[in-house]
């Protein structure tokens with residue numbers, strides 16, 4: 001089979017590329033490892049008619065182009081949904097974003113006094129040389145509030161102690177927020193946030209969501225790609241990949257689950273597979289620097305336990321952050337609140353118990369039955385459901401859910417991209433793990449859109465590395481740099 005473009009991966013980045021190319025009349029084949037689902041991390045898994053995301057997936061973008069694309073694919077099946085999420089601590093649900101009066105009232109007078117005293121203490125005796133996230137938060141909020149609202153959840157998500165996380169992350173993320181200001185503002189006093197307040201409020205208070213979950217978006221995109229002449233090769237991987245030195249033509253052996261091999265030749269290769277996997281697929285990891293770079297890139301993995309419960313759910317929030325150190329669950333999704341059609345029987349509910357982990361650790365290694373039993377026990381312990389009302393469950397594991405930004409990742413990514421650029425032509429990297437960028441769907445899609453434009457134009461008119469986390473393309477980079485800063489994530493203390 002010959003196509004103009006061979007795409008690896010049917011996630012948002014790969015499918016956006018394929019959709020744009022087939023819409024322009026270009027020939028495309030998409031190779032996807034999963035035998036059933038398209039959408040990658042943004043897929044919707046179905047279990048006995050219950051639908052759940054790999055973590056809830058909100059659709060919002062500052063890019064009008066991406067928003068318009070979603071409407072083009074989904075039409076009126078794209079819902080506008082209210083957002084509500086709270087923090088669980090010590091048997092109580094606290095407003096999120098935190099409101100000082102709500103927090104202090106729910107903590108009770110004794111704890112409230114302790115928080116205020118520990119805040120006063122931190123102001124009198126602050127850490128002088130602030131290097132860690134813990135020190136930064138304690139200085140700004142006091143130790144009690146740090147322990148209640150920051151420590152547990154941060155450590156669950158990132159698998160690092162707050163004392164090991166560098167302070168700049170907190171400074172950038174929680175900038176402008178301090179307890180004093182929060183208390184003043186909760187009384188309706190103080191200065192209002194400058195400009196754009198309404199827009200920010202709207203983004204926070206609602207989001208778009210396909211009626212049947214994010215997977216519906218990507219299933220529709222797949223169907224349109226096929227209708228436009230594209231080829232989907234599901235349950236398949238590339239078992240041999242090379243580029244003809246003289247012609248530049250790509251030659252791939254695509255092998256499906258039955259072992260059947262198809263030889264595909266292509267003028268362009270678009271990869272949304274993890275970049276270290278791509279390097280290995282291309283056999284380009286022979287050089288010591290490439291070997292070091294590919295083995296040096298790290299990921300955080302994730303699993304979700306879908307629990308089906310008889311009866312009415314005890315909260316209406318889309319999700320709840322679990323700041324309780326006595327359970328391992330990090331966040332709980334309530335899928336009926338995302339869209340009522342995610343749950344086939346209105347007399348039942350479907351929760352998603354999210355566990356942040358590393359492939360191969362104790363949580364990851366547990367059997368599905370044990371994970372369901374743990375999730376059931378934990379939701380019971382938290383008092384958010386009665387364990388005996390949970391009637392069924394399913395586990396979905398997501399390796400490489402988060403590309404990790406550690407001290408060396410940037411050097412590794414640069415080594416890999418430079419090495420690949422020097423050896424291969426017409427190779428396009430796109431998407432989250434495809435570019436090792438910890439960003440949302442809209443960013444992954446924008447890199448796919450620009451890649452399609454480059455292929456159609458026959459030249460690299462757009463540099464996908466200059467797409468920022470808001471999915472905005474910046475001609476010539478941001479303020480003179482050619483690679484845009486990514487989403488803020490914690491780094492280790494140097």
Ligand SMILES: Cc1cc2nc3c(=O)[nH]c(=O)nc-3n(C[C@H](O)[C@H](O)[C@H](O)COP(=O)(O)OP(=O)(O)OC[C@H]3O[C@@H](n4cnc5c(N)ncnc54)[C@H](O)[C@@H]3O)c2cc1C
Pocket residue numbers: 008009010011012013014031032033034038039040041042054055056057058059060236237238272273274277302401402430431432433434439440441442444
């Ligand atoms: C818990 C969680 C919550 C999130 N919430 C949101 C949210 O609210 N809003 C939002 O916009 N984004 C959210 N995201 C981010 C979003 O999931 C990703 O940005 C998006 O899915 C990235 O798309 P992608 O196509 O780049 O990669 P992926 O989604 O990873 O898709 C890559 C695809 O390629 C396939 N593949 C990989 N390697 C190979 C190979 N060698 N051969 C064949 N196929 C291969 C994979 O099977 C997969 O289908 C969230 C992510 C997580 C982990």
